[in-house]
Amino acid sequence: MNIKSIKRKPIIVSSEKLIxxxxxxxxxxxxxxxxxxDGIDLAAWIANNRQWLETQLFQYGGILFRNFNLINPEDFQVCIQAISSELIEYSYRSTPRSQVSGKIYTSTEYPPAESIPLHNEMAYSSSWPMKIGFFCVEVAEKGGETPIADSRKIWQRIPPKIKEEFIEKKVMYVRNYGQGLDLDWETVFQTNQKSEVENYCRNVGIEFAWLADGNQLRTRQVCQAVAIHPQTGDMVWFNQAHLFHVSSLKTEVRESLLAIVKTEDLPRNAYYGDGSEIANSVLAEINEIYWQEAVMFPWQAGDILMLDNMLTAHGRQPFVGSRQVLVGMAEPYSLD
Structure with missing residues (x-):
């Protein structure tokens, strides 16, 4: 037999057999x-199976990629771009974060002893990322899990009377910047030009006023309490009233703040859209539903957790030791 006459046939391995x-x-x-x-290039695999992954994400709300030997922020960014090419800058900020590489950021830089309630990213705005990814670089010595919860189930479990009032009135977020008690407006809007802040606010329907010496800013914005997922048609509970409301603060912190500032001057607070008060008991009940639906798992270094930001809420547990979890957001979506 003439070996040169033998034609080579490519061996095709289906994507399903690789994972x-x-x-x-x-x-x-x-x-x-x-x-x-062994040896799967996760970013390449994602790019070749993007439609299948989208289907799984719509069905389950979250995907955990594990044991793919990912090491650095660049690995993470390439994988996010493979499933969604348009990454988002963290521009209208609610919490402190640091930029790591490109459009990859640290997760919220709150003290390790503090927990972060479950929430959907940027649900305090009329525009938000449809996808949010987390990358575990370093696992905490103890704790530090990222609890997640199905926003569809949260919507279903909230009592009808609470739903009705929120749907009718929506949510108003009030923020005061420049008092040294929270993020200043330069950090939130990523500029030191007042005109740029004003233009941004006008474009997205945020009421604003410069106070005191002209360097303190107050904003008000009325946003959705619930939303319909544009692809799946699912109704989801989608707001951050429970995070912005003064009742979210620990009792001693809340009392200390109210001893030095008026209620309207608090760094942040939430009301119904007509300006009326939201009862503490209502928000406590909503918080309890979030935690009843919470799912937690221990991080492993190299994990990527990809969430559909409308279908799945996330939070953070307190931790001990050093912990590094990075965040990337993708696919901007706006109600407008």
């Missing part, structure tokens, strides 16, 4: 994807 899937719990959140063979 294996499982669930961490009975809630089926998140879907866990791991390599079935």
């Amino acid at each position: 294996k899937t499982e669930f961490i719990n009975e809630q089926k959140l998140p879907l866990v994807i791991q390599p079935a063979v």
Whole structure:
């Protein structure tokens, strides 16, 4: 037999055989994807299976990529871009973060002993990222999990009377910047030009006023309390009233603040859209529903957790030791 006459045939391995899937719990959140063979380039695999991944994300709300030997922020960014090419800058900020590389940021830089309630990213705005990804660089010595919860189930469990009032009135977010008690307006809007702040506010429907010496800013914005997912048609609970409301602060912190500032001068607060008060008991009930639906799992270094930001809320548990989890946001969406 003439070896040169033998034609080589390519061996085709289906994408499904390259990975294996499982669930961490009975809630089926998140879907866990791991390599079935060695040496898989996760970013390339994602790019070749983007439609299938979108379907899984719409169904389950979250996907955990594990054991793909990812090491640095660049690995993370390439993977996010593979599933969604348009990454978002963190421009209208609510919490302190640092830019790491490109449009990759640290997760919220709150003290390790503090927990962060479950929420959907930028639900305090009329525009938000449809996808948010988390990348674990370093696992905390203890704690530091990122709890997640299905926003569809949260919507279903909230009592009808509470739903009705929020749907009718919506949510008003009031923020005061420049008092040294929270983020200043330069950090929130990523500029030191007042004219740029004013233009931004006008464009997105935020009322604003410069106070005192002209360097303190107060804003008011009325936004949605619930939303309909543009692809799945699912109704979801989608606001951050429970985070912005003064009742979210620890009792001693809240009392100390109110001893030195008026209620209207608090760094942030939330009301119904007509300006009326939201009862503490209502927000406590909503918070409790979030935690009843919460799913937690221990991080492993190299994990990527990709969430549909409308379908799945996220938070953070307190931790001990050093912890580094990075964040990337993608696919800007606006109600307008």
